[in-house]
């Protein structure tokens with residue numbers, strides 16, 4: 001088996017390329033929109049063809065790269081059958097097996113974080129007949145579980161059922177690889193470690209300490225962090241019900257920028273460090289330093305109404321970085 005975990009340092013998003021060298025094929029799980037070239041490059045380097053793309057659920061915190069990756073590789077996109085996605089895809093359900101040469105990814109439907117959440121239990125037939133690890137999506141993290149944002153307490157109850165009936169029945173030795181690590185808005189107490197085991201989480205994951213469903217629901221619903229306003233837009237873009245555009249930036253003169261802001265609608269986003277911004281800035285410009293952690297998510301808190309952003313920086317390479325980070329959170333009007 002060929003296994004790669006790809007971490008997006010800025011957002012904490014984790015995606016996976018899993019392949020079989022003998023079969024020369026690979027599946028990509030939860031591709032990020034800003035990493036498509038990387039999956040293609042990696043697969044090529046390993047002599048693999050990406051033939052399938054699987055989403056563990058409809059993401060609300062970042063734009064999926066599934067359609068971009070499918071366009072480049074001709075791979076099919078597999079989603080749980082309860083998905084509301086309107087773009088071309090195949091559906092899978094609990095118990096289905098996705099076979100990539102010696103590697104088998106068994107679908108476990110685990111509703112809770114979202115109704116279409118699934119985990120993938122992976123067995124490498126070249127090593128053993130028993131499962132080696134499980135991709136847990138946003139159902140279980142290292143040190144936390146997914147937030148039940150869409151369905152509130154009812155979804156939290158479903159998450160409890162999913163954990164009890166599938167993940168917590170797995171052997172202690174089975175490894176866990178989630179869809180997010182520290183720095184993500186999708187959980188509260190995620191570790192910066194990006195892998196664990198069922199046994200370790202069973203013993204030490206605070207979210208799994210509840211002894212009853214009611215206790216678990218109370219624990220999950222208490223102190224939920226605020227939901228960024230961009231979540232709804234991102235879900236719409238990931239389902240294909242809202243258009244997915246690519247920013248078409250062009251240079252602005254100071255006068256043009258001033259006129260766009262004065263006319264209303266446009267907003268200047270100053271990417272420079274706070275001290276430089278403090279020394280002098282365009283009146284009304286908002287400052288989100290390009291080096292700040294979760295840059296894209298921070299901008300997503302206010303850039304939700306389609307108002308175009310005009311980026312301002314001293315360093316031209318910051319523009320590309322900002323565009324990638326903003327594309328990841330669905331901010332396309334730049």
Ligand SMILES: [Fe+2]
Nearest residue numbers: 059060138186
């Ligand atoms: Fe999620």
